[in-house]
Amino acid sequence: MDIPQYKTALIVGAGEGISASLARLLAKQNIRVALAARNIRKLDALCREIPAKAFTCDATNADDVAKLFGEVSGEVGVPDVVVYNASQRARGSFTELVPADVARSIAVSAFGGFLVAQQALQLMLPNRHGAILFTGASASIKGFAQSAPFAMGKFALRGLAQSLAREFAPQGIHIAHFVIDGGIRSLVRAEPADHPDSMLDPDAIAINYWNVLQQPRNAWSSELEIRPWVERF
Numbered sequence: 001m002d003i004p005q006y007k008t009a010l011i012v013g014a015g016e017g018i019s020a021s022l023a024r025l026l027a028k029q030n031i032r033v034a035l036a037a038r039n040i041r042k043l044d045a046l047c048r049e050i051p052a053k054a055f056t057c058d059a060t061n062a063d064d065v066a067k068l069f070g071e072v073s074g075e076v077g078v079p080d081v082v083v084y085n086a087s088q089r090a091r092g093s094f095t096e097l098v099p100a101d102v103a104r105s106i107a108v109s110a111f112g113g114f115l116v117a118q119q120a121l122q123l124m125l126p127n128r129h130g131a132i133l134f135t136g137a138s139a140s141i142k143g144f145a146q147s148a149p150f151a152m153g154k155f156a157l158r159g160l161a162q163s164l165a166r167e168f169a170p171q172g173i174h175i176a177h178f179v180i181d182g183g184i185r186s187l188v189r190a191e192p193a194d195h196p197d198s199m200l201d202p203d204a205i206a207i208n209y210w211n212v213l214q215q216p217r218n219a220w221s222s223e224l225e226i227r228p229w230v231e232r233f
Helices: 018-028 041-049 062-075 099-127 148-171 202-213
Strands: 008-012 032-037 053-056 081-084 130-135 173-180 223-226
Touching: 008 018, 008 062, 008 099, 018 032, 018 041, 018 081, 018 202, 032 041, 032 062, 041 053, 053 062, 062 099, 081 099, 099 130, 099 148, 099 173, 130 148, 130 202, 148 173, 148 223, 173 202, 202 223
Parallel strands: 008 032, 008 081, 032 053, 081 130, 130 173, 173 223
Antiparallel strands: none
16 A cells, blocks of 8 residues: 655644644644744744744735645645644624624634635645545534534535545545534533543544554545544534
């Protein structure tokens, strides 16, 4: 089997949780790691730990995204793995939502994914090699009350991933979307003592991302749904 080999990863929307766990795992696999976020000071400790290099970027701004890929290519390496992990929520009763907040939520969750994928593909296509991974959520497949903007953005991101997979898998680019269907355990969000395993471990999620990256091309997954085993379907 021909297992893809990757050299440089860029995680957009980096922070604690999934992106930090994935960054650590990729670094252990001797993959160079670049991290992008609007506020990179929160990434200082992670960058020292791995190590990795952080870049400031607003994923909804086309000029920012183009600049990001230029800087990462020049300072870390041309990314052949790109992870889009950015999202933003606007919560509240539908009739009371602020339109500007809704527009921003959709832009971060979906339009930023478009901008990042477009830049990534321009670099990957000449070599017919690369992977773009999109982080979705329960809201990618089911909208919840008082969370319409998040559902709108995540549904759109899923549609983007499906479209790209059909267009670019034949050209050697692995596109995959991950439905994270459950709460994620963190230092500030522990699972209830009376409900063990009710929350997802970010390190375990990262392993699933890595497993998808290791798939041979003749058996690529385009979507993976991840949920706690105790959750009721």
